[in-house]
Amino acid sequence: MIELRGLSKTFVGRDGSTVEALKGVDLDVADGEFLTILGPSGCGKTTLLKTVAGLISWDSGEILINGSPVTGPGPDRAVVFQAFALMPWATVVENVAFGLQLRGVKKSEREERARKLIHTVGLEGFEKKRPGELSGGMQQRVGLARALAVDPQILLMDEPFGAVDEQTRRLLQEELLSIWEKTKLTVVFITHSMEEAVLLGDRVALMSARPGQIAEIVPVPLERPRSSDVHALERSKDYVEITAYLWDRLRDMHEEHRRETEAAAGGVA
């Protein structure tokens, strides 16, 4: 269980300008839940994820995982990065086994586990390749396998499919669903796509920008498992209505942002 209580974070630029990335964010994520966080770019979604990962500090509020406060990265959480963050000098096996290597797991043991997960993400035969020889979609499969290899309770995914093409993204979404359905993982998944947020999430946390806040939490009552027939699901009434609703809300946010920018520009003139 992840609990965020009044989480606030302000970035101060070199010129002294400030950006309120997060302001009083309250959020609960239940064990085994798949929560997607959706919002316009620059709304602080990545900041939110990185504070939960323990990668950046925050100004006030607290983050509890199973009741204990987060003070830094921990073995209970694994992160999947938007830019993959694979080590280009290491093979696929070495990349997947990296987290276990850092924990001092024996080479034979960690590579056996890595091979299992490489199989899970459908990359068998590529064990000895290096990231530079793989497509973007395949690189992110390595990133996912690396996260699963450390056997975390919580998977933190930062727009993981944002850098791959549309067709690959759809395949990866289906595979992520079927992997998640077989595990008891809690997932926090950042995205800027309404469709992705609804397809994957049990709930969608809609964020607004400047300051970054949770504007609304939208439950997604679509049946599980979803991986078996994504196509039919995308035609269901609930799916269509929820994505349309989310787009309405996002559009309002963009519209409001445009008006504010114009007002600010007008004020200066």
Place this chain on the structure above:
Amino acid sequence: MSQLTVAPKMPLGAFVRLNPWRLFPASLVSLAVGAVLWELVGRAADVPFFPPLTVVLARLWEMITSGLIVSSLTQSLINLALGFAISLSLGLLLGTLIGRYRRVEAALGVYVYALLTAPSLVFAPIFFSVLGAGRSSIVGVVVMYSVFIMIINTASAIQNVPGHLLEMGRAYGANEWQMLVRILLPAAAPMIFAGIRLGVGRAVTGMINGEMFIAVVGLGRVVTQAGGRFDGASVLAVLIVIIGVALGAVTLVQVVDRRVTSWLPKTSRGNE
């Protein structure tokens, strides 16, 4: 949209493959032309300090058969190996510390940059008076010539490691040592090797200059003695050997570089 800017790469590569000039090994052609020019200018000038190539090669052969080259070369290579080994260790250690820790950079950066631009030979008399006229002074000069460029290259290589790799390391629980050994050094290796290649060239220069100044052993001493006799042929003969040493040392570094950074895609190696 940014993909569009990458497009021109392909036709360029195709052009290079079809270019007929690629059929001639340019370096061999250039060497042959240089050798012929040397011979002609040397014969035409007819001065003792610039003898034609054939005279220089004949002198080189004399020096080799008399055993002078082999014994001097051995001494010089020992000076070079010792000096370069010290430089390399110091360069990697200090470069990593300066690149990784702001405070070390603030404390040492100014000295490193100052000493990089200072003419390294000014340290020869200091070593000479402190360490005496022996091998240690020459090794000291080699270190002064080669260490700073390797420190600076290693430091900027460490600083240029992509932030997302560092973030990944932290997220998966790397401690500081693991961060250095598992992420920073491997990621920085290609650029560190670029610095080592520069460093080895400067080490050869330092070896000769040190030996010429502290003329007790090595090829540099032969140069100094021949220079004193106005024996241009011997000076140039030794110069050919020195160039050979430099090329050999750089090739050795390149071989190691290619083994360590074999993961780099061919296209990002540039022209070598």
